[in-house]
Amino acid sequence: MGKVSVTIYISVALLILFLVSHSPNKASPHRHRRLKLRSSFSFSGNHHEHVAFDPLVADIERQREDKQWEKLYMEHAHKELVAPAAESQPEWEEFMNAEDYLNNEDRFNVTKRLVLLFPKIDLQPADGFVTELELTEWNLRQAEREVLHRTQREMELHDKNRDGFLSFAEYEPPTWVRNSDNTTFGYDMGWWKEEHFNASDADGDGLLNITEFNEFLHPADSNNPKLLQWLCKEEIRERDTDKDGKVNFKEFFHGLFDLVRNYDEEGHNSTHHSDTSMDVPAKRLFAQLDKDGDGYLSEEEILPIIGKLHPSECYYAKQQAAYIISQADTDKDGRLTLMEMIESPYVFYSAIFSDEEDDYEYHDEFR
Numbered sequence: 001m002g003k004v005s006v007t008i009y010i011s012v013a014l015l016i017l018f019l020v021s022h023s024p025n026k027a028s029p030h031r032h033r034r035l036k037l038r039s040s041f042s043f044s045g046n047h048h049e050h051v052a053f054d055p056l057v058a059d060i061e062r063q064r065e066d067k068q069w070e071k072l073y074m075e076h077a078h079k080e081l082v083a084p085a086a087e088s089q090p091e092w093e094e095f096m097n098a099e100d101y102l103n104n105e106d107r108f109n110v111t112k113r114l115v116l117l118f119p120k121i122d123l124q125p126a127d128g129f130v131t132e133l134e135l136t137e138w139n140l141r142q143a144e145r146e147v148l149h150r151t152q153r154e155m156e157l158h159d160k161n162r163d164g165f166l167s168f169a170e171y172e173p174p175t176w177v178r179n180s181d182n183t184t185f186g187y188d189m190g191w192w193k194e195e196h197f198n199a200s201d202a203d204g205d206g207l208l209n210i211t212e213f214n215e216f217l218h219p220a221d222s223n224n225p226k227l228l229q230w231l232c233k234e235e236i237r238e239r240d241t242d243k244d245g246k247v248n249f250k251e252f253f254h255g256l257f258d259l260v261r262n263y264d265e266e267g268h269n270s271t272h273h274s275d276t277s278m279d280v281p282a283k284r285l286f287a288q289l290d291k292d293g294d295g296y297l298s299e300e301e302i303l304p305i306i307g308k309l310h311p312s313e314c315y316y317a318k319q320q321a322a323y324i325i326s327q328a329d330t331d332k333d334g335r336l337t338l339m340e341m342i343e344s345p346y347v348f349y350s351a352i353f354s355d356e357e358d359d360y361e362y363h364d365e366f367r
Helices: 003-022 055-076 089-102 109-120 132-158 194-199 212-218 225-238 249-265 275-289 300-309 313-328 338-343 344-350
Strands: none
Touching: 055 089, 055 132, 055 275, 109 132, 109 338, 109 344, 132 212, 132 313, 194 212, 212 225, 212 344, 225 249, 225 300, 249 275, 249 300, 275 300, 313 338
């Protein structure tokens, strides 16, 4: 961004701030809603959580999550060190103080935050408009920062000799694996086994650096061919009900095809489809994937759809950006001005994105 553009932007931003601060008090349709931090944490990674739009809020939530993670880790791995009936009130008060901070307009002013963040998002090009692509890139950067933080936290836990690398001997499988036997559902899946570890070891030195360990924990975001091949193998292993090493049409239809269809229809007005209505498109896709025409799908043949079976952070970032623009773009030109963002603050600070919601309305959960 050139000096002239910076000067123009600052002038416009100051003018907008002046007009907003001196305009007659007009009640926002969502002003009564209290901004809330997400306060739950689980070792389960089954549900994808979108990272907060504002890095400042993400930092607060991250500190909260770190404390919960430490507490849960101690309860799971070192029960003998956890004092009975531990006092939790100070932690709760600290959490409520953080929420009070976010809801104090003198200390945390949403309008000023949006004015500050706008030029950090408006980069391609810096033209005074935020496009879906720019918003996607912003969301993705925030998500990658969050993911890397969690990976670094896990690395510190497993890296016993503190050399910055992780050997398979140092890595401990999840608690549920250590407390189960080979008859437990999912026990034979390879997410915690040496085959997964070796596939993540891109340079083949027998150790995982922070980048490799990040991909070990989040293979959907990897471009490592070995890891993607392993991911395909895992899909075959999980869906192969007759244990013949391949996926037939029935196994494809009642598992993989639903995931592909859900991915393709995300963000569109989709209705419930019967098995009969989906039979033709399922057979069409199966035939496209079945390159050798033997009636089965191999590991190599499901590679083209692995990104739909395991969506990456980029997918979720784009999904989130599309939703935000659909809600805040009042003139429907497919992009956002600073004023449109200021007029719809709770799209950025109170919108929930949940796979379990049928509609996307305003919710109290803080995003």
